[in-house]
Amino acid sequence: MQKNQFRFCLYCFVSCVSFVVTVSGNDNKNLKFTKETDLDSYTCPGQHALYFKDNLSISQCLATCADSEVCFGVFHRQESSRCIGCRDKFLTRRNAPILLGTTFYRRRSYLVVTNAKTWTDAKNHCLELGGYLVDIKSPAENAFIEKLLESVNFDVWLGATDMENEGVFIWQDGSNVNNYFQNWKDGEPTNSGGIEHCVVRVNPTRKWYDVSCGRTYRSVCEFD
Known part of the structure; x- marks a missing residue:
């Protein structure tokens, strides 16, 4: 029983940390985008894209970008779970x-x-x-x-x-x-x-x- 409680508490703690990092990243790093459909016809020129690992959740994608000093916003492709960070603010329609x-x-x-x-x-x-x-x-x-x-x-x-x-x-x-x-x-x-x-x-x-x-x-x- 104690082990299950510990696991549940650990899960809650990790989830809270992930949420805080994500929100903090949005505030401090201007992370506007969570997925391609949110881009409102904007995209990131290839030479300014930071390609992160596949199989990342949206929250992991945001947190990864928040940890980078040069990441401005993120693309999260649901079909591959690929996280792509855009370097600085090189955005163009x-x-x-x-x-x-x-x-x-x-x-x-x-x-x-x-x-x-x-x-x-x-x-x-x-x-x-x-x-x-x-x-x-x-x-x-x-x-x-x-x-x-x-x-x-x-x-x-x-x-x-x-x-x-x-x-x-x-x-x-x-x-x-x-x-x-x-x-x-x-x-x-x-x-x-x-x-x-x-x-x-x-x-x-x-x-x-x-x-x-x-x-x-x-x-x-x-x-x-």
Whole structure:
């Protein structure tokens, strides 16, 4: 009888520890996902996946990820009980071109689009891929974009516009360009002719200009 009680207590203790580790992992490691059907069309690029052992339960999978400093979220495949941890926050929508030239920087990925389009068409193209026209909010990100574009000789659309409020340029997430890094050419923006409401990064000056949104340029898409 005592042995059975001991086994029951041990089982309860192990279960509680597993639950605490799992919950703690979710709080501290931002473990959003427990199985593929919970991913809401998000996936983890192969080069950033951490493959754990097969035959793990969901709680074991979460606990394993919580023990890793570089694991952001987990996939748990029920049919094989395989636990896959995603390194850091390299998440991008399933229909994003992660194997077709996308470049990763910190927690985002970027794709240079070489087909010239109007600003609106470029914005919609990025949206169709699961991203948005690039916003550049820090000197470090700007340096990355410049490195990304150093082998090409063309101008690219950025995601800022003042269509809704003249003179107030807004990134597509609704944030004000003035609150972040800016790289305008001296004297810009000018709104020449009253029709310049979109932003282009011009080569070779690498500076930003406001221009008519109906002009056509290449672009850079960004993916969270």
